[in-house]
Amino acid sequence: MATLMALHAHPDDESSKGAATVARYADAGVHCILVTATGGEAGDILNPAMDRPDVRENLAEYRRKELEDAARIIGYDEIVMLGYRDSGMPESDDNANPAAFVNADYDELLGRVVALVRSRRPDVFLGYDSHEFYPHPDHLRVHALTMDIVAAAADPDRFPGAGEPWRIKRLVASLFSRRGMLAIHEMLMERDGESPFTEWVERISAGDWPERPTLSVPVGPTLQRGRDALRAHATQVDPDGFWFKVPIEVTQEVYPYEDFEIISGFLPTTEGIGDLFSGIS
Numbered sequence: 001m002a003t004l005m006a007l008h009a010h011p012d013d014e015s016s017k018g019a020a021t022v023a024r025y026a027d028a029g030v031h032c033i034l035v036t037a038t039g040g041e042a043g044d045i046l047n048p049a050m051d052r053p054d055v056r057e058n059l060a061e062y063r064r065k066e067l068e069d070a071a072r073i074i075g076y077d078e079i080v081m082l083g084y085r086d087s088g089m090p091e092s093d094d095n096a097n098p099a100a101f102v103n104a105d106y107d108e109l110l111g112r113v114v115a116l117v118r119s120r121r122p123d124v125f126l127g128y129d130s131h132e133f134y135p136h137p138d139h140l141r142v143h144a145l146t147m148d149i150v151a152a153a154a155d156p157d158r159f160p161g162a163g164e165p166w167r168i169k170r171l172v173a174s175l176f177s178r179r180g181m182l183a184i185h186e187m188l189m190e191r192d193g194e195s196p197f198t199e200w201v202e203r204i205s206a207g208d209w210p211e212r213p214t215l216s217v218p219v220g221p222t223l224q225r226g227r228d229a230l231r232a233h234a235t236q237v238d239p240d241g242f243w244f245k246v247p248i249e250v251t252q253e254v255y256p257y258e259d260f261e262i263i264s265g266f267l268p269t270t271e272g273i274g275d276l277f278s279g280i281s
């Protein structure tokens with residue numbers, strides 16, 4: 001059975017990065033496994049309607065339940081929680097918590113992800129790019145794991161107690177798509193004279209956001225599922241906020257793709273519109 005494994009930092013990241021893509025492959029019969037590193041305990045409550053004392057006191061439980069709902073909407077077959085504590089935003093007090101993801105011994109952590117890869121045997125592994133636009137310490141840790149996982153899981157001399165070595169066929173990182181954002185921004189400016197992406201487009205123009213080798217996966221039919229999954233994170237996502245500023249009809253028309261940085265396992269000609277599983281049966 002074709003298998004996809006996605007590694008994410010917090011509950012809600014699986015819904016804001018590549019959700020429509022995973023939904024597409026889940027619908028096609030791919031076995032989809034979600035690995036979430038932390039419980040998202042340090043997240044701010046970003047939805048005014050959910051900012052209540054009972055939610056604040058039980059945030060980890062709320063976020064776990066939201067994650068289960070979102071994963072069901074996307075079509076994941078399995079959720080694995082690594083159980084680390086959310087490390088919080090850069091320079092926050094949460095960074096120093098000994099249980100924080102960022103303070104876990106890196107080799108032990110890599111060994112745990114290697115054991116998961118060796119037991120689940122994914123063909124495609126979905127991780128994070130280098131995250132210049134959002135340097136959250138937990139996201140940077142997922143990026144480090146992403147860059148190490150293929151070699152570590154395949155090497156019989158590393159983590160010998162963690163199962164039979166397994167070679168992941170393809171490695172990609174979810175991208176906050178530069179070209180998608182530019183396309184939607186231009187369309188909205190022309191149509192409405194305003195766009196939620198103005199600040200981002202300025203950063204792109206300033207050159208602090210490099211283009212990377214990119215595979216664009218068509219996700220028109222499952223875009224709505226991605227948004228529904230994001231909305232299931234009711235404590236984290238303001239239904240009137242950034243993620244929902246672009247009408248879905250606009251995305252459907254202008255850029256019905258999710259973009260991934262190609263890291264390894266693809267032919268040099270793969271860039272452009274394509275399929276994460278092409279040639280893998």
Ligand SMILES: [Zn+2]
Nearest residue numbers: 009010013139
């Ligand atoms: Zn996150």
